[in-house]
Amino acid sequence: MKILFLSGSRDRNGRTAGSIQTIITGAEKAGAKTESFFLPELNLQHCRQCDANGWGSCRKEGHCVVEDDFQMLVNKIQESDVVVFATPVYFRDLSESMKAFLDKLRRISAFNPDPKTKGISAVGLCMAGGGGGGAISACMYLESTLQMCRFDVIDMIPIRRQNFEIKLPMLELTGEWLVTKPTSAAE
Numbered sequence: 157m158k159i160l161f162l163s164g165s166r167d168r169n170g171r172t173a174g175s176i177q178t179i180i181t182g183a184e185k186a187g188a189k190t191e192s193f194f195l196p197e198l199n200l201q202h203c204r205q206c207d208a209n210g211w212g213s214c215r216k217e218g219h220c221v222v223e224d225d226f227q228m229l230v231n232k233i234q235e236s237d238v239v240v241f242a243t244p245v246y247f248r249d250l251s252e253s254m255k256a257f258l259d260k261l262r263r264i265s266a267f268n269p270d271p272k273t274k275g276i277s278a279v280g281l282c283m284a285g286g287g288g289g290g291a292i293s294a295c296m297y298l299e300s301t302l303q304m305c306r307f308d309v310i311d312m313i314p315i316r317r318q319n320f321e322i323k324l325p326m327l328e329l330t331g332e333w334l335v336t337k338p339t340s341a342a343e
């Protein structure tokens with residue numbers, strides 16, 4: 157069982173990182189292997205909207221023509237059972253690095269008959285560390301985009317600075333729960 161964590165924050169001591177680390181604690185306790193990347197540290201260029209019609213070759217071919225760290229992350233996603241997308245809330249929305257990465261990921265997966273994301277579970281986490289506004293709206297956008305990317309979205313977690321401490325035990329339990337391979341399939 158492999159769980160991949162993608163952080164949209166560059167602060168390795170921040171609350172998004174703290175949330176990730178707490179889920180990792182639970183997941184590793186339950187036997188998972190984990191790996192984390194901080195998106196702002198990587199070379200991730202924005203989508204160039206190739207071709208006059210705006211579609212580009214990525215829709216059918218499943219890879220981006222730009223040579224950056226995008227394909228490395230897509231390979232990591234493909235090797236994972238679960239991917240946790242954790243972003244700080246900026247302007248009531250996802251962080252720029254998370255948005256830029258998902259902009260490209262949906263390009264190669266949304267209309268691909270055999271997307272690289274198929275059958276992989278996803279969890280979204282939005283950490284609003286100011287007044288707390290925007291955690292829910294960011295989660296709504298993130299859930300919709302992850303579904304567009306064809307993940308099986310199994311949980312969305314809004315957190316505010318004001319309730320961060322009380323959510324930590326829940327995050328650790330979430331890590332343990334992920335190892336049970338939950339799916340969104342109806343009973």
Ligand SMILES: Cc1cc2nc3c(=O)[nH]c(=O)nc-3n(C[C@H](O)[C@H](O)[C@H](O)COP(=O)(O)O)c2cc1C
Pocket residue numbers: 165166167169170171172173244245246247248249283284285286287288289290
């Ligand atoms: C550009 C920017 C925009 C932000 N916008 C919001 C916001 O809309 N709502 C909110 O509650 N916090 C907002 N914040 C605060 C961040 O959500 C907060 O700093 C968060 O803890 C960052 O996560 P980190 O500690 O993992 O870096 C903003 C911070 C920045 C830098």
